[in-house]
Amino acid sequence: xxxLTDQQQAVELLQQLxxxxxxxxxxxxxxxxxxxxxxxxxxxxxxxxxRVYDAIRVLETKGLVEVQHSNPQQFRSVxxxxxxxxxxxxxxxxxxxxxxxxQDLEPANFDSDAGTxxxxxxxxxxxxxxxxxxxxLDEAENELVFVIGHDSVVTDTLFDSLKAAQQRGVTIxxxxxxxxxxxxxxxxxxxxxxxxxxxxxxxxxxxxxxETEISRILLVDRSTILVSSFHEAExxxxxxxxxxxxxxxxxxxxxxxxxxxxxxxxxxxxxxxxGSDRS
Numbered sequence: 001x002x003x004l005t006d007q008q009q010a011v012e013l014l015q016q017l018x019x020x021x022x023x024x025x026x027x028x029x030x031x032x033x034x035x036x037x038x039x040x041x042x043x044x045x046x047x048x049x050x051r052v053y054d055a056i057r058v059l060e061t062k063g064l065v066e067v068q069h070s071n072p073q074q075f076r077s078v079x080x081x082x083x084x085x086x087x088x089x090x091x092x093x094x095x096x097x098x099x100x101x102x103q104d105l106e107p108a109n110f111d112s113d114a115g116t117x118x119x120x121x122x123x124x125x126x127x128x129x130x131x132x133x134x135x136x137l138d139e140a141e142n143e144l145v146f147v148i149g150h151d152s153v154v155t156d157t158l159f160d161s162l163k164a165a166q167q168r169g170v171t172i173x174x175x176x177x178x179x180x181x182x183x184x185x186x187x188x189x190x191x192x193x194x195x196x197x198x199x200x201x202x203x204x205x206x207x208x209x210x211e212t213e214i215s216r217i218l219l220v221d222r223s224t225i226l227v228s229s230f231h232e233a234e235x236x237x238x239x240x241x242x243x244x245x246x247x248x249x250x251x252x253x254x255x256x257x258x259x260x261x262x263x264x265x266x267x268x269x270x271x272x273x274x275g276s277d278r279s
Contacts, residue, residue: 026055030077032108063128147175149214
């Protein structure tokens with residue numbers, strides 16, 4: 001199967017999974033690039049540039065695209081595995097074939113001088129954010145610090161991922177918003193260090209005019225960070241979840257969150273403290 005046929009099949013499968021033609025073509029174009037501007041996407045996908053932004057907004061809402069708010073804005077697709085997992089959760093069909101088809105695409109012969117360090121990306125939607133969190137848990141090699149800001153984050157799947165990390169020898173430190181939740185987590189993860197977080201701003205209720213609540217803060221191997229939040233509606237339902245994601249030990253976002261998270265840890269366990277006995 002040649003490249004053109006693979007590309008056409010990927011577009012058709014994405015349409016069968018609910019995307020409109022321009023959305024599918026924009027996503028396939030981004031799958032062939034490490035990242036791209038609206039102009040880049042338009043050139044490769046043949047989607048009119050004026051329509052690229054509309055397509056990207058839909059793809060971001062579905063959790064298939066990440067946005068870097070630079071000038072000009074940069075976009076990139078989530079990984080093939082992450083995209084298909086998100087679509088499987090939503091549509092539960094044809095996603096495996098889509099994954100295989102995307103993998104068969106040849107990389108575009110396109111110059112990019114962008115590096116991989118010092119990156120901060122936006123991610124949107126509960127399903128893709130949860131998938132990204134579990135992906136990071138699976139990638140951990142040395143240490144995981146997970147501050148739980150909302151009970152909805154606590155699932156059997158989360159405990160399974162944390163237990164799997166423990167079995168690989170990863171140090172697990174979990175912060176909770178209450179003593180009751182701490183006991184629940186400690187019961188499921190007896191070998192983890194679990195504490196009640198000192199970060200009072202996790203809940204918007206701590207601030208008079210701010211209804212934003214932090215869903216989760218995840219620090220992996222002291223170099224990768226995921227922070228997600230939502231608004232609590234009057235009905236008690238959660239609004240659309242948003243997140244920022246960054247990698248790189250010197251990344252400013254990572255450095256700031258590491259220090260903030262340390263306010264809930266005893267000095268010995270501060271992941272950013274040079275004197276800590278954790279390596």
